[in-house]
Amino acid sequence: MIVRVAADTDTGLKRSHNEDTYLVNTELNLFAVADGVGGHVGGVEASGLVASELPKYFKTALKSGPIEGLPERSNSELNTHQHTSTILGETLTDTDFQRRLYRAIAQVNTHVFDAGADKADDGRMGATLTGALFLNSGTALIFNVGDSRTYCYRNDELSCVTKDQSWYQTWLDNGSVGAPPPKSVILQGVGLEENVVPDWGIKPWHANDLWLMCSDGLTDRVSDEEIAGFVKTHLDTNSTLVALCGDLIAAANAAGGEDNTTVLALRLNSTTS
Numbered sequence: 001m002i003v004r005v006a007a008d009t010d011t012g013l014k015r016s017h018n019e020d021t022y023l024v025n026t027e028l029n030l031f032a033v034a035d036g037v038g039g040h041v042g043g044v045e046a047s048g049l050v051a052s053e054l055p056k057y058f059k060t061a062l063k064s065g066p067i068e069g070l071p072e073r074s075n076s077e078l079n080t081h082q083h084t085s086t087i088l089g090e091t092l093t094d095t096d097f098q099r100r101l102y103r104a105i106a107q108v109n110t111h112v113f114d115a116g117a118d119k120a121d122d123g124r125m126g127a128t129l130t131g132a133l134f135l136n137s138g139t140a141l142i143f144n145v146g147d148s149r150t151y152c153y154r155n156d157e158l159s160c161v162t163k164d165q166s167w168y169q170t171w172l173d174n175g176s177v178g179a180p181p182p183k184s185v186i187l188q189g190v191g192l193e194e195n196v197v198p199d200w201g202i203k204p205w206h207a208n209d210l211w212l213m214c215s216d217g218l219t220d221r222v223s224d225e226e227i228a229g230f231v232k233t234h235l236d237t238n239s240t241l242v243a244l245c246g247d248l249i250a251a252a253n254a255a256g257g258e259d260n261t262t263v264l265a266l267r268l269n270s271t272t273s
Contacts, residue, residue: 001136003029006241007264010249012217013257019043020215020262023051023131028087030055032131033148033262035215037189042125046112046191050127053111057104058133062090067099083137094139094202101133101141105190105198112191126189129198130162130213134205134268142201146186149219151227152203153210153235158228161201183220207269210235214248217261221252241265 003026011018019036034050036043061067082093092100116125128146135141142150144162147169151160163169167185171177188196205211210231218227227248234244245263252261 005266008245009262018260020260021047021051022264025055029134033213034127036127046125047127057107061100061103085135085137109196124192126192140203140205143198145198148215151212153231211266213264215262217259218252221255
C-alpha cells in the first residue's frame with residue numbers, strides 16, 4: 001500500500017492558541033485529527049495525548065489475545081464484510097482490528113480522563129477524534145468521537161463518512177424542531193467522561209481515493225460543496241496535497257477564521273503527491 005499524505009493546522013484569526021492536533025502514522029496506516037476542548041492548557045494537552053498515545057495503545061492491543069464483543073455503536077457491515085489483513089506481523093480480520101482499535105481508543109480515553117483529574121474544577125479536558133485505519137485488504141475502519149469529520153472523495157463526489165456527535169446534529173435528526181442549538185456542543189469527547197463509545201463505520205478504500213480529515217474550524221466555515229470544489233481543482237490540476245490542505249485552511253480563514261482549523265489529506269496507491 002502506497003500512501004501519500006499531508007496535513008496542516010492553523011490557529012485562525014480569532015484564537016490566541018491552537019488546540020488541534022493531527023496524527024500521521026504510516027507504519028500502521030492510522031490517520032486522525034483531534035480538536036481539544038477544555039480551555040487553552042487542557043485542550044492542547046488532551047489533543048496532543050490523543051495523537052501521541054493512540055498508536056502506542058493500538059500496538060499493544062495488536063499483541064493482545066482475543067478480544068470479544070463489538071462496541072455499541074458498531075456498524076453492522078463489520079459482520080458481513082470480513083477480510084484478513086496484516087499489521088506489524090499480526091494477521092487478523094476486519095472485526096478483530098476494529099476491536100483492538102476500540103480498545104486503544106478506550107485506553108486513550110482513560111489516559112486523558114486521568115490526566116485531566118486535577119483540572120476538573122476548570123471543566124474536564126478532552127478532545128474530539130476522527131480518523132481511519134486503512135487495512136491492506138482494502139478496508140477502511142472509520143472512527144469518530146465529537147464533531148470533527150472524515151470525508152472520502154470518489155468518482156467526483158465528496159461524501160462525509162462520519163456523523164457528528166453533537167447537540168446540533170441531534171436537533172437535525174429530530175426534525176429541526178424549535179430553535180437550533182449551538183453547533184459547538186458535542187455529546188462525547190475523548191477524556192471528558194470515564195467511558196467513551198466512538199461511532200464506527202467500514203468502507204472499502206479504492207486506489208486514488210482522496211480522504212480528508214478535519215476539525216470543525218473548516219466545516220463550520222466552508223460547505224461540503226465548497227470542499228468538493230477545492231478537491232476537484234486539486235485533482236484536475238495535479239497540485240500537491242500540501243497545497244490542498246493550505247487552500248482549505250485559507251478558505252476557512254477567509255470566511256472568518258473563528259476557530260483553529262486542521263486538515264489532513266491522503267491518497268492510497270497513488271503515484272502523485
